[in-house]
Amino acid sequence: MSFDQLETELAERRAAHLYRRRRLLESPQGPEIVVDGVRGLAFCSNDYLGLANHPALKQALIDGAERFGVGGGASHLVMGHSSAHHQLEEALAEWTGRPRALLFSTGYMANMGAINALIDKRDAVFQDRLNHASLLDGGLLSGARFQRYLHNDVTSLEQRLARTDARRKLVVTDGVFSMDGDIADLPALSAVTRQAGGWLMVDDAHGFGCLGPQGGGCVEHFGLGIDEVPVLVGTLGKAFGTAGAFVAGSEALIETLIQHARSYIYTTSMPPAVAWATLSSLKLVRDESWRRDKLNTLIALFRQGASALGFELMDSPTPIQPILIGEASEALRISQALEDEGIFIGAIRPPTVPAGSSRLRVTFSASHSEEHVLRLLDALERVGRPRA
Template sequence: MTTWFDDALQQLAAHHLQRRRRQVAPLHAPAELAPHEEALRATTYLVDGQPRLSFGSNDYLGLSQHPALMAAAHAAIDRYGVGATASPLVCGHSPEHEALEADLARHVGLPRALYFYAGYAANVGAIPALVGKGDAVFSDALNHACIIDGVRLSRAEAHIVPHADLAALETALRASTARRKLVVTDAVFSMDGNVADVPALLALCERFDAMLMIDDAHGFGVLGPQGEGTLAHHGIAGAAGVAPAWQGRLDRLIYMATLGKSAGVAGAFVAGSDRIIEWVMQKARTYMFATAAPAHIAAALRAGVQVIQDEPGRRTHLAALRARLREGLAGCEAIRDGRWRLLPSDTAIQPLVIGSNEAALAVMAALDAQGIWVPAIRPPTVPDGTARLRISLSAAHTAEQVDRLCAALATRPA
């Protein structure tokens, strides 16, 4: 029996699909840096003991090392200790959690928010709470694994719709006779960086009386005038509230975003109408039966939401870095001759498609030898034959660091 695992692991290795976990720590301690050097802690790491410039983190705004967030966490530890001790529905829901949910709802312009300890838990809990046997779910083919697993756990009839294909979605919705219908999609697709057409999706859901759930893990904090996310990016709702054209039309919308990326800490939230969020709180098993995140996590997140609102320069700088990267890579020989493809993306995610698993790992290793860490993403995370470097930019990066990456890729033999 146990030899099966040896054989299966050997097969993973043979196909260049075996993952390796690395030990990662900030290169600098806070006391070693002047206040204006804080960003260095969010871009330079010790990776397995070796210093590396990282383009692999989801810390898009560089908030994981922000002094305001760390100070808020320290103060909350002094007040609440380090553990929540129970489920939120028992005694794990503190005043910090309550205030965080109010802050998040206000920030994205929706009536109510519910905080989960992890983004994966939010999706695999909320989707089965919203639909079940006798219902239907319509899921984009490139949705994240936590959406896929949430759909499976719901036991609803699953319809996998070709990526961003509104016509196919319309056909599937029209043909469905399910009692309840849920369309679910990433808002920003994590491996491609493209943004879903949320207004068009909402319009389809209105026509066919369906609910729409969007996962804004990679849009929250980055998109929108105040970092409110993809809804604000599309002019639907944000810190100023719901746009007039959408007033009274968002009862069918469920908004989810993670807080371990742009917000710099951990967890996720689901937001929407009061009745839907109350139902998710009553029925999501990952909320009901899991110990809550500690109060100091919620306190740090409250500080993070405030920084997202108060420091728009981080988003401006991030946009400038994105333009600099794309301009710098335009002269890369492997891109010019079509061996590599830099996918179009207006987000912090800049995917460079290499092709085979072996080739992507080779480029990653060549960068690593130059002190630069960019993860190679392989199946099943992406389709076969599209292994890639997922270049993640952060507001903590400097223009010089981006130039260094471009130069390293330009000199890498394809």
């Protein structure tokens, strides 16, 4: 069997400036990193609160390994559910104001597991057009009637809900959209979903830690509870600085996931030491509100400076600050030119974003300084000024 067809497709992808390649990170996450042997300033990580290399988390990981070992050893339902996992689930439930929480190994697995445990071919799922791939994949694989409503458009959702006679109606949205940085209109989405007798599921991967007085994400930001958002998903590898994910909700929801979520049932549990470290991370997320305050200061500084330079920013109040470029080739050019200046920013291209909307996805961390932001703006002025 020949792979010539695959080679041809890969060549076409390169020619269209859509080829992806891995980079070798040779340092811990932080504002200054070493990539492929080159030291530079990073604006491309989801380590929003600067916790991925925090001394307290590193020590907690070491302590967790000493206490619980390294590997989970089995699935949660066999013999892999340690007291570290259980304590973290209880802490996450208390923090989110919900009766229960359930750990998953990744955010992708949490979304796939939750959607497919809740709905099947008798049901309907409604998703924002800009939802993360894991949410879209979960909906498609569920076998439910799949519909996508216009981005953050409550009227579009309401019209689709009114036309269905499905047994169950599951509305799924990101809390903060990962490529645009904007926030879903959760109060309005919740209202129309409840009126239609449906359930609202929110993946707040990029909201947790960054929004709300205690970092409780979009639901805390809007003052919503379990009645408004019955299925709440969060990841731990972004603002928390560790790894894994969780679903928080009612007793009935979590027990249903334990019984039916295949991505929970049929996989080895996360290393218990990671869960132990995340307990320390959760305390920092809750208590150190200065990290969120600093993020807001950095975001305001960047937006003012980039707008003054003539760049087209997207409507985002979050640490995700995309610069809309347009063509994939131009986004790649600017990204490479910035790297030559010692600044790492990823060029996001189709199919991750629609054709003609390639962008530089600038992300900020509480570990950045104002001087770092000014260096970025200076570099953008030199190499990335919009062409007339």
